Amino acid sequence: MTSKNGPPELDAIDTQLLTILAQDARLSYADMGKKLFMSQGAVHSRVKKLMDAKLIKVISAELDYAMLGFDVTAFLGIYLEKSNMYDFVKAEMKKIPEIVDAHYTTGTYSIFAKVICRDTDHLRDILANKIQNINGIQRTETFISLEETLARPLLLAKID
Numbered sequence: 001m002t003s004k005n006g007p008p009e010l011d012a013i014d015t016q017l018l019t020i021l022a023q024d025a026r027l028s029y030a031d032m033g034k035k036l037f038m039s040q041g042a043v044h045s046r047v048k049k050l051m052d053a054k055l056i057k058v059i060s061a062e063l064d065y066a067m068l069g070f071d072v073t074a075f076l077g078i079y080l081e082k083s084n085m086y087d088f089v090k091a092e093m094k095k096i097p098e099i100v101d102a103h104y105t106t107g108t109y110s111i112f113a114k115v116i117c118r119d120t121d122h123l124r125d126i127l128a129n130k131i132q133n134i135n136g137i138q139r140t141e142t143f144i145s146l147e148e149t150l151a152r153p154l155l156l157a158k159i160d
Contacts, residue, residue: 008055010156012157016159017032017050018156020159021047023155029043029044072145073115073148074117074123074145075113075145076114076115076127076141077109077143078111078112079110079138079139082136083110088136090102096126098126099113099114099131101114109141
């Protein structure tokens with residue numbers, strides 16, 4: 001699994017295991033082992049090595065935010081006053097729990113962020129009283145999602 005240059009070298013089992021976890025991380029090690037013809041202990045050991053190598057960042061649940069009362073998903077194009085303000089702005093954005101995803105980008109926006117809110121009033125409050133008050137943010141453009149068309153992990157291997 002180690003490589004001196006570039007990404008770690010993964011064998012077929014590692015790649016299949018990462019794919020299984022990306023598809024459904026709720027599976028037990030025993031169930032993963034059945035798919036891979038491995039023991040539960042061997043799967044546990046492999047997962048630990050993949051986590052130690054930082055190939056698996058976190059194993060988490062994908063929540064249905066609408067079912068929890070968060071009906072608005074919006075994307076924000078954020079313009080910075082100066083690019084050297086990025087680190088400060090990033091640190092301030094991390095303090096806002098409604099920002100669930102953010103990327104430092106090339107092109108029109110400096111940062112592109114995903115925000116999840118209860119409703120449009122909540123979104124307006126987050127924009128006006130939190131995001132647009134961060135020093136270094138010049139302005140924002142907001143895009144409200146009408147429907148999530150596609151959300152999936154990148155699968156590294158085909159699992160039968």
